[in-house]
Amino acid sequence: DAKTTQPPSMDCAEGRAANLPCNHSTISGNEYVYWYRQIHSQGPQYIIHGLKNNETNEMASLIITEDRKSSTLILPHATLRDTAVYYCIVRVAPNTGNQFYFGTGTSLTVIP
């Protein structure tokens, strides 16, 4: 079962930062936060994951609150191609075969 809550939809102006929130108030100490996105009619694409420290890669930044009950995915300069459904997932221990359960996600629309 998904253990995350996300707003159903968000808009963002092209070129601006997109900040996508995720609530995971029941997260356990050994659970990581993962973010994936799904562009229409394609398979999900991995974006980033983290445990408690903030993480950054070429696609995005992940900010996790100190109590780990929520996080924010930041796309620093949104483009039209970033329009997609973004999923926040919590999952135990990355080096295992544990499942990825998807919640309802946030549909992000980047507006020209």
Next chain:
Amino acid sequence: GAVVSQHPSWVICKSGTSVKIECRSLDFQATTMFWYRQFPKQSLMLMATSNEGSKATYEQGVEKDKFLINHASLTLSTLTVTSAHPEDSSFYICSAKGARGTEAFFGQGTRLTVV
């Protein structure tokens, strides 16, 4: 990231027939594969998890005799939808993860239409 290839991308079949969908990890050994189903405007629903050489573990409510999963090698898993019916029409997506990898990589999905 790693590449997972799913085949076919789309398939139309007659009601009562069986359909096989393949999922291959092209550049890594997938010790675990996941199969999902997605209906229009809904999220991905996990159907089953399979570890190489072992029987798949099915999620509650998923019929294991209808959705046959084989994961006989570290690079290939198959999902067979047996005796397909129109209500089985959906977008089926596989995902693969290596033993040391921290993330799962997804195939492009297979759109199944049963007529």
